[in-house]
Amino acid sequence: MTGDRHVILRVVSKLLIPLIALYAFYVQFHGEYSPGGGFQAGVIFAVAIILYALIFGMQDTLRMIPPWFTRRLAAFGVILYAGVGFWALMGGGNYLDYDALVDEPPGGHLGQHMGIIIIELGVLFGVSGSMLSIFYAFAGRVAEIRDEDW
Amino acid sequence: MTESVVDLEVGLINVTLLILLFITAIAIARLRSLFAIVMLSGVYSLVSAVWFVALDAVDVAFTEAAVGAGISTTLMLGAMLLTVRTAKADRDASKLAPLLVCFAAGAMLIYASIDLPPYGDPNSPANSYVGAGYLERNYADIGIPNVVTSVLASYRGFDTLGEVAVVFAAGLGVVLLLGFGERSIAASTKDKEDEE
Numbered sequence: 118m119t120g121d122r123h124v125i126l127r128v129v130s131k132l133l134i135p136l137i138a139l140y141a142f143y144v145q146f147h148g149e150y151s152p153g154g155g156f157q158a159g160v161i162f163a164v165a166i167i168l169y170a171l172i173f174g175m176q177d178t179l180r181m182i183p184p185w186f187t188r189r190l191a192a193f194g195v196i197l198y199a200g201v202g203f204w205a206l207m208g209g210g211n212y213l214d215y216d217a218l219v220d221e222p223p224g225g226h227l228g229q230h231m232g233i234i235i236i237e238l239g240v241l242f243g244v245s246g247s248m249l250s251i252f253y254a255f256a257g258r259v260a261e262i263r264d265e266d267w
Numbered sequence: 268m269t270e271s272v273v274d275l276e277v278g279l280i281n282v283t284l285l286i287l288l289f290i291t292a293i294a295i296a297r298l299r300s301l302f303a304i305v306m307l308s309g310v311y312s313l314v315s316a317v318w319f320v321a322l323d324a325v326d327v328a329f330t331e332a333a334v335g336a337g338i339s340t341t342l343m344l345g346a347m348l349l350t351v352r353t354a355k356a357d358r359d360a361s362k363l364a365p366l367l368v369c370f371a372a373g374a375m376l377i378y379a380s381i382d383l384p385p386y387g388d389p390n391s392p393a394n395s396y397v398g399a400g401y402l403e404r405n406y407a408d409i410g411i412p413n414v415v416t417s418v419l420a421s422y423r424g425f426d427t428l429g430e431v432a433v434v435f436a437a438g439l440g441v442v443l444l445l446g447f448g449e450r451s452i453a454a455s456t457k458d459k460e461d462e463e
Contacts, residue, residue: 148413148416149411149412149413149416150411150412150413151413152325152326152328152329152413152415153326153329153333154415154416154419154420156330156333156334156430157329157330157333157334160333160334160337160338161333161337163338164333164337164338164341167338167341167342167345168341171341171344171345188442191435191438191439192435194431194435195431195432195435198427198428198431199428202424202428212425213424213425213428215421215424224407226409226410226411229408229409229410229411229417229421230410230411232420232421232424233409233411233416233417233420233421236420236424236427236428237420239431240427240431243431243434243435244431244434246435246438247434247435247437247438247439248338248342248434248438250438250439250441250442251342251437251438251441251442252341252342252345254441254442254444254445254446255342255345255346255348255349255441255445256345257445257446
């Protein structure tokens, strides 16, 4: 903390950061009806964390989300997505054929809905984990923005 | 309201937004302070996102706002902290050749745009063939109203898997090049604690 030189910035961002993170989840789970999906949600969520790190410093951010977690999150997202494909294979369909995920009468959409929700979660984890890993790799060089940089 | 008035209004909005983009681009090219350039490139992305909304491409606009104005700006800020704060002044090289290249490329783009189908043409290639097919089949196949999501996640799920893998590989590449960050973050926070 560098005193009161950025008090307005801190107060405003303290208000906005939870809303940005919440908006990311809205974009994620409302993707069936409105623009957006896992990619945008992942990026928005990463921005909320990065904004916090830029304004409140790396130390608190690292305590909240350590770098090992972001790397594993990214890898887990890709595995989750690819895993849905193998799940469909085991159900007797083609790779990523969501109709094969569950046994349902023709015309049912449960398999499609489950498949899309899970792979969108995979995209969310993969994108936000990758973005945060990239940011940590940059931020590892210089811990914080100095006052004269603003 | 008659159709020509609506056309005029839409045209005015488009021209205003494009002029804003042009001014921002000129300002970016002329500035030397990297912080101002990073912020202006965020402004550029936001204005182009607004323009995409005006063109009814809301998904593209949303992605531009989130990626171009959001994550790029913050990552560029992080990258800026690793280097100097101002760009070097231009050497006294001739500016004639770049100007000619710009005009030539611009003229070719304008020439190519003459062949584009008119905006909103129902018979354009993008609005017929597979695009129309997805619109007709989507609700019976997938059961969700947003066609963009069902194309992205289901019809073209394999492509999206590739995209996620590309994002992951990009993150992995940066981490392998710059280091995981843990050790250097730990070192710098330790320095800070020592100072206090």
